Amino acid sequence: MSAMIDILEAEKTFTMHLQGGVRLAVVRGVTFEVKAGECVVLSGPSGAGKSSILKMIFGNYRCDGGRISIRHRGNLIDLAKAEPREVLRVRRETIGYVSQFLRAVPRVATIDVVAEPLIVTGTSRAEARGQAGDLLGFLNIPERLWTLPPATFSGGEQQRVNIASGFISDHPILLLDEPTASLDAANREVVVRLIDKKKRAGVAIVAIVHDDEIRRRIADRVVDVTTFAAAA
Amino acid sequence: MADRLHLANADQPLLVAENLSKNYGALVACRDISFTLYPGEVLAIVGESGSGKTTLLQMLSAQLAPKSGRVFYRMRDGVLRDLNALGEAERRFLFRTDWGYVHQDPAQGLRMAVSAGANVGERLMAVGWNHYGRIRGTASSWLERVEIDTARIDDTPRTYSGGMRQRLQIARNLVTEPRLVFMDEPTGGLDVSVQARLLDLMRNLVSELGLAAIVVTHDLAVARLLSHRVMVMKGGQVIETGLTDQVLDDPHEPYTQLLVSSILPP
Amino acid sequence: MTAPSYNFAYLDEQTKRMIRRAILKAIAIPGYQVPFASREMPMPYGWGTGGVQVTAAILGPQDRLKVIDQGSDDTTNAISIRKFFAKTAGVATTSSTREASVIQTRHRIPEAPLHCGQVLVYQVPIPEPLRFLEPRETETRRMHALSEYGLMHVKLYEDIARFGHIATSYAYPVKVNARYVMDPSPTPKFDNPKMDNCPALQLFGAGREKRIYAIPPYTKVVSLDFEDHPFTRYRFEAPCALCGAEDAYLDEIVTDDAGSRMFVCSDTDYCEGRQAAGHRGREGQAPYREKAHG
Numbered sequence: 001m002s003a004m005i006d007i008l009e010a011e012k013t014f015t016m017h018l019q020g021g022v023r024l025a026v027v028r029g030v031t032f033e034v035k036a037g038e039c040v041v042l043s044g045p046s047g048a049g050k051s052s053i054l055k056m057i058f059g060n061y062r063c064d065g066g067r068i069s070i071r072h073r074g075n076l077i078d079l080a081k082a083e084p085r086e087v088l089r090v091r092r093e094t095i096g097y098v099s100q101f102l103r104a105v106p107r108v109a110t111i112d113v114v115a116e117p118l119i120v121t122g123t124s125r126a127e128a129r130g131q132a133g134d135l136l137g138f139l140n141i142p143e144r145l146w147t148l149p150p151a152t153f154s155g156g157e158q159q160r161v162n163i164a165s166g167f168i169s170d171h172p173i174l175l176l177d178e179p180t181a182s183l184d185a186a187n188r189e190v191v192v193r194l195i196d197k198k199k200r201a202g203v204a205i206v207a208i209v210h211d212d213e214i215r216r217r218i219a220d221r222v223v224d225v226t227t228f229a230a231a232a
Numbered sequence: 233m234a235d236r237l238h239l240a241n242a243d244q245p246l247l248v249a250e251n252l253s254k255n256y257g258a259l260v261a262c263r264d265i266s267f268t269l270y271p272g273e274v275l276a277i278v279g280e281s282g283s284g285k286t287t288l289l290q291m292l293s294a295q296l297a298p299k300s301g302r303v304f305y306r307m308r309d310g311v312l313r314d315l316n317a318l319g320e321a322e323r324r325f326l327f328r329t330d331w332g333y334v335h336q337d338p339a340q341g342l343r344m345a346v347s348a349g350a351n352v353g354e355r356l357m358a359v360g361w362n363h364y365g366r367i368r369g370t371a372s373s374w375l376e377r378v379e380i381d382t383a384r385i386d387d388t389p390r391t392y393s394g395g396m397r398q399r400l401q402i403a404r405n406l407v408t409e410p411r412l413v414f415m416d417e418p419t420g421g422l423d424v425s426v427q428a429r430l431l432d433l434m435r436n437l438v439s440e441l442g443l444a445a446i447v448v449t450h451d452l453a454v455a456r457l458l459s460h461r462v463m464v465m466k467g468g469q470v471i472e473t474g475l476t477d478q479v480l481d482d483p484h485e486p487y488t489q490l491l492v493s494s495i496l497p498p
Numbered sequence: 499m500t501a502p503s504y505n506f507a508y509l510d511e512q513t514k515r516m517i518r519r520a521i522l523k524a525i526a527i528p529g530y531q532v533p534f535a536s537r538e539m540p541m542p543y544g545w546g547t548g549g550v551q552v553t554a555a556i557l558g559p560q561d562r563l564k565v566i567d568q569g570s571d572d573t574t575n576a577i578s579i580r581k582f583f584a585k586t587a588g589v590a591t592t593s594s595t596r597e598a599s600v601i602q603t604r605h606r607i608p609e610a611p612l613h614c615g616q617v618l619v620y621q622v623p624i625p626e627p628l629r630f631l632e633p634r635e636t637e638t639r640r641m642h643a644l645s646e647y648g649l650m651h652v653k654l655y656e657d658i659a660r661f662g663h664i665a666t667s668y669a670y671p672v673k674v675n676a677r678y679v680m681d682p683s684p685t686p687k688f689d690n691p692k693m694d695n696c697p698a699l700q701l702f703g704a705g706r707e708k709r710i711y712a713i714p715p716y717t718k719v720v721s722l723d724f725e726d727h728p729f730t731r732y733r734f735e736a737p738c739a740l741c742g743a744e745d746a747y748l749d750e751i752v753t754d755d756a757g758s759r760m761f762v763c764s765d766t767d768y769c770e771g772r773q774a775a776g777h778r779g780r781e782g783q784a785p786y787r788e789k790a791h792g
Contacts, residue, residue, distance in 0.1 A: 014482075015484070016489070017485075017486035017489050017490075018486070018489050018490060018493060055481075055482075059475065059478065060477055060478060060481055060482070061478070061481065061482045062474070062478055062482050062484070084273075084460060084461045084474060084475045085270050085273060085460070087475055088460055088475070105435070105457065106428070107428065107432055108432075120439070320640075320644070321644045324640075324644060324646070343631070343652075346631070346652060346656060347655075347656055347659055347660075349655070349659055350652045350655045350656050350659065353652070353655060354648055354649065354652050355648070356648075357648040357649075357651040357652060357655065358646060358648025358649075359648070362651070362724055362725050363724060363725045363726050364654075364655060364658050364724040364725075364726050364727050365726050367655065368655075368659070385659075386659045386660065
């Protein structure tokens with residue numbers, strides 16, 4: 001089966017001009033692929049570049065070299081070289097991203113934050129809100145919070161809203177950055193079940209998880225990011 | 233849903249700027265600027281005072297002739313035209329129907345002595361609408377859309393607050409369903425809470441109507457909220473350009489890094 | 499000391515040629531405001547210098563001139579202007595609409611239908627119909643050139659929004675020959691239909707603003723309106739108190755200091771003509787005639 005994500009020799013270096021131009025090489029030679037229905041977990045210590053790799057796959061960070069191929073509408077597209085509108089299209093239709101910290105647009109109600117990814121691909125607002133409500137319910141966010149913007153929620157609640165908005169659509173690729181970090185045991189269980197459901201639906205997943213237990217339950221493969229460490 | 237309407241034309245550029253340059257004597261306002269804008273894309277032009285961003289906006293909207301370079305626009309019939317080659321009548325017609333221009337100071341984009349309903353209806357009357365009831369009805373529904381109390385349709389903008397005037401200016405521009413809207417510091421000069429409300433409105437309208445927009449702003453937060461792409465300008469040149477979240481989260485150029493780091497954390 | 503002698507109709511021949519050229523251009527482009535080099539006249543701006551210059555330029559020794567002001571031949575202004583031309587041109591003057599060849603008017607169109615060969619000269623204060631909404635001359639010229647008349651409808655819209663109907667009662671804008679929007683001078687909108695398809699030549703002169711415009715005979719003149727608020731003529735509630743005319747424009751005349759008033763034809767020649775023919779209104783037992791002044 002062909003890969004949904006195919007990364008070859010990707011690298012990332014930060015040049016901090018405000019600090020005298022110091023160069024911070026993060027990763028080099030990143031190479032791995034992810035197939036449909038597979039969950040690949042990136043492992044490694046803090047600062048090794050796990051989040052950076054995830055952000056490069058999403059197109060949030062630019063890639064300094066190599067290729068990041070994404071299977072979009074059946075064809076492979078190199079995100080490292082794609083035009084901005086192509087990246088946006090890929091994000092809209094193919095890749096879902098659950099970031100480590102919720103970064104919602106201010107003043108938008110939780111239900112609308114979660115419904116948004118469906119609305120932009122053509123679902124009616126009413127239908128999208130319905131599905132959003134179901135998912136929020138599954139994640140134990142009480143209904144009385146749905147009309148409030150998530151900015152004032154607790155860390156765990158924000159993370160669950162984040163997960164809901166990432167999981168609501170049918171994106172064939174999901175990127176998860178510490179999806180269970182702020183959650184209690186019950187909610188961790190919910191998230192694991194959601195991930196399982198996505199895997200069975202054939203979604204390719206790349207995740208960062210610190211919790212060994214969770215990792216054991218969701219990972220089909222573990223990729224050690226320290227093998228991509230750039231020379232000191 | 234508006235996205236689908238544009239998917240058909242999504243790969244045909246809407247506006248193409250080619251090597252635009254402008255100088256005032258020895259002062260170079262813009263140097264060799266090129267980019268392409270696609271339907272439904274919002275491009276923010278970010279820079280500090282004196283960066284040349286307003287001059288660029290004026291050249292793009294055919295209000296200022298470039299010293300060199302060209303601007304092409306795809307008309308509603310699908311043909312890409314050089315703006316300089318359009319006759320004045322065509323250009324003025326374009327400005328009133330397919331384009332919008334939102335000024336920083338709403339008083340410049342409105343007729344202050346004329347009622348809100350007439351302000352919104354003027355463009356319709358200019359393209360031949362001749363039925364008072366229909367003009368008024370359309371104006372009223374647009375007032376609602378920009379969250380202005382429709383009971384104030386007969387009041388002049390002189391009686392409106394700054395935020396209301398700006399929303400009225402937006403309604404006036406959008407009534408003919410333009411495909412491209414130019415905005416010059418649309419939230420400048422407004423109170424912070426008023427800015428927030430206006431930005432939310434603009435975000436929703438842009439996405440509902442599938443508008444393309446070019447927004448000049450010095451405020452990176454506005455760029456992040458509204459735009460898909462951003463162009464950072466300094467000294468008349470484009471320093472860095474790309475996807476908004478990319479440029480703001482992973483700035484490459486020194487000046488961009490300086491701008492991004494200068495934002496006060498919330 | 500001998501009295502000064504004037505050139506025929508006061509203006510020198512070169513000036514008259516200049517004005518005639520402007521008039522010809524105006525006739526060739528119905529409704530378009532032609533700039534002209536307005537001269538200093540022996541009356542101040544605001545007293546009909548534009549109309550006087552147009553009349554002076556077209557008057558010939560065989561013409562019969564009628565001058566009216568608000569429909570009357572006998573107001574101060576009408577008398578002054580008529581005397582001015584009698585003195586400087588020596589032309590015959592008349593108060594009869596039918597017999598005149600040139601009629602100079604301030605703010606009214608005569609009730610009696612005009613015929614082919616007559617010229618109606620209007621006195622115009624502000625020739626630009628868009629002026630009150632767009633003060634910039636550069637912009638209004640562009641609007642006329644590009645036929646951008648949306649703003650005119652804005653004015654009408656505002657009227658309906660404010661008063662429930664189009665409240666413009668005089669100087670009601672018209673579209674001439676389906677091209678230019680024109681201000682018919684401060685004639686009541688009651689008179690607008692008379693401009694349409696008129697057998698006479700209509701000339702408009704604005705002395706202070708230095709513009710001349712024209713409507714050739716038999717030209718289409720349409721009053722602006724909305725589909726759902728169409729142009730309607732004002733109808734008076736009662737006929738003329740003196741002659742009983744039901745379709746003439748009426749003036750209000752206060753008859754005593756107890757508040758009584760009556761409505762009579764504004765066009766004095768028309769009213770007198772009807773009375774002479776035997777028509778009588780409610781008050782018209784004896785024909786009403788002002789004592790002749792000097």
